Amino acid sequence: MVDISSKEREDKSSAETLRAVMIAGTGSGVGKTSVSLGLMSALKKKxxxxxxxxxxxxxxxPGFHEYVTDTGSYNLDSWLIPSGQLRHLWQQKNAEAEISVVEGVMGLFDGASPRTDRGSSAEIAKMLDIPVLLIIDTGGMARSAAAMAKGYSEFSSELNLAGVIANRVGSQSHFELIAEALESETDLECVGYLPKNIDVELPERHLGLIPAGELKELERAATVLGDMVAENLSLDSILNLAEEADNFTKPEEEKNSGPAASLTAKNSGNLQLPGQNLKIGVARDEAFSFHYRANFDLLRELGCELVEFSPLQDEKLPAGLDGLYMAGGFPEVFAEELSCNRKFRENLKQRLEQGLPCFAECGGFMYLMEEICSRGGDCFTMVEYFSGRTVMTDSLQNFGYVNIDLSDGLKLRGHEFHYSRLEESGSLPFQGRVKRQRSGEARPGMAVKENVLAGYPHLHFFGNQKFVARWLNLCAGEINSWL
Incomplete structure (x- = not known):
């Protein structure tokens, strides 16, 4: 239980410091999301x-985070985002914060490689000097929790592993055994615990947790978890440990810093877009909800106006658009509704055939195909811009980081996670190759037709600046084709 007085806030601001903490875990499924949401809720309540x-x-x-904090959540991915741009993003978005809470991914040291920290929570914590609280699922153990914590703390001397949170604890006496073992065998503070059998659960779906906009119980879950964190974790201890995030300075108010300033058009020269007022249409509704908030920020920083539309609800695209961004989501879940909106499908296809520049990723790509078919065999008509269909399966078809090598020197980095596969797509106009980052396995690249570039990979624009430059120059009429 802690509150921050206005005087403390003034002192913090003048010192240009930041409280920050990362909630990491020994692996997937140990409670990172539950603890992160509970901590965010408890701190906001204070x-x-x-x-x-x-x-x-x-x-x-990030959708859950935003719902709980009323603040946009940003991805920190050291494989998708160059280190300099990642640091810029971290500093820029923390400029007005009093505490930053970072939810980790998988296990603390799991990332793009089994031999290095690349792409892991540990790499981000070391790069940005973030103290780490490690969640251990302590159900059925006591002293063994200390052995796990000691192993994690000694695995990397550069990592600031500041404390431990015990999850799925059976009772207060059980927690005391765990805390005593940690105190005896390590220098790590056990800042508290969450009990087992908490009456709240975030249900899962084939692409992960249900998106925040669809989860009616999220408000109740956040309240329950927030109350549980406030009752069983020491917020004072967490805030004290968070003070160790001392490598932070407020970003200078300069237009020549950050990713927007370093974008290049064509092959060389700065991209001059502010003032051109490009209008970029963004598909955004229940079916298309996967967006990196930083992508939107970058487009706006470059002078673009983003105009949202709904393939589920609208009859046609907004007027006066210079380009389209068809991002991912769950079009397969809303396939019947999307198919029933015939007027919009026909209008979109017509505009694309007329040359409207468009980038479509994953779910957006699926929507531009002829059909989406369910696991049960039901097929629904989509936009029919590309030949072929996507068919949902019971297993992941592609998962992980990819390198995309298109012709004309356009090289991209992306991430894939999808359960659908392409069928009857032999005539798709693929360009280049998509290669898995880990194995190097290659397959046909991205589909390019007229002014449309589409495929399964999701892109973070901070790490694909040449792509952004090419796309917006196409939207502005400065170039005539993607490649």
């Missing part, structure tokens, strides 16, 4: 301005 972040490429957890 009057603190909480800035949430998520390690890795996930879209869904």
């Amino acid at each position: 009057g603190l301005r909480v800035q949430p972040f998520k390690v890795g490429p996930d879209y869904i957890d």
Whole structure:
């Protein structure tokens, strides 16, 4: 239980410091999301301005963060985003925060490689000097929790592993055994615990947790978890440990810093877009909800006006658009509704055939195909811009980081996570190759037709600046084709 007085806030602001903490875990499924949401809720209830972040490429957890904190959550992915741009993003988004809470991904040291920290929560914590609280699922153990914590703390001397949170604890006496073992064998503070059998659960779906906009129980879950964190974790201890995030300075108010300033058009030269007032249409509704907030920020910083539309509800695209962004989501879940909106499908197809520049990723790509078919065999007509269909399966078809090598020197980095596969797509106009980051396995690249570039990979614009430059120059009429 802690509150921050106005005097303390003034002192913090003048010192240009930041409280920050990362909630990491020994692996997936140990409670990172539950603890992160509970901590964000408890801190916000105490009057603190909480800035949430998520390690890795996930879209869904940031939606939960935003719901709980009323503040946009940003992805910190050291494989998708160059280190300089990642630091810029971290500093820029923390400028007005009183505490930053970063939810980790998978296990603390799991990332893009089994030999290094690349892409892991540990790499982000070391890069940005973030103290780490490690969640251990302590159900059925006591002293063994100390052995796990000691192993994690000694695995990397550069990591600031500041404390432990015990999850799924059976009772107060059980927690005392765990805390005593940690105190005896490590220098780590056990800042508290969450009990087992909490009467709240975030249900899962094939692409992960249900998106925040669809989860009616999220408000109740956040309240229950927030109360549980406030009761069983020491917020004072967490805030004290968070003070160790001392490598932070407020970003200078300069237009020549950050990703927007370093974008290049064509092959060389700065991209001059502010003042051109490009209008970019963005598909955004229940079916298309996977967006990196930083992508929107970058487009606006470059002078673009973003105009949202709904393929589920609208009859036609907004007027006066210079380009389209068809992002991912769950079009397969809303396939029947999307199919029934015939007027919009026909209008979109007509505008694309007339040359409207468009980038479509994953769910957006699926929507532009002829059909989406369910696991049960039901097929629904989509936009029919590309030939072929996507068919839902019971297993992941592609998952992980990819390198995309298109012709004309356009190289991209992306991430894939999808259960659908392409069928009857032999005539798709693929360009280049998509290669898995880990294995190097290659397959046909992205589909390019007229002024449309589409495929399964999701892109973070901070790490694909040449792509952004090419796309917006196409929207502005400065170039005539993607490649």
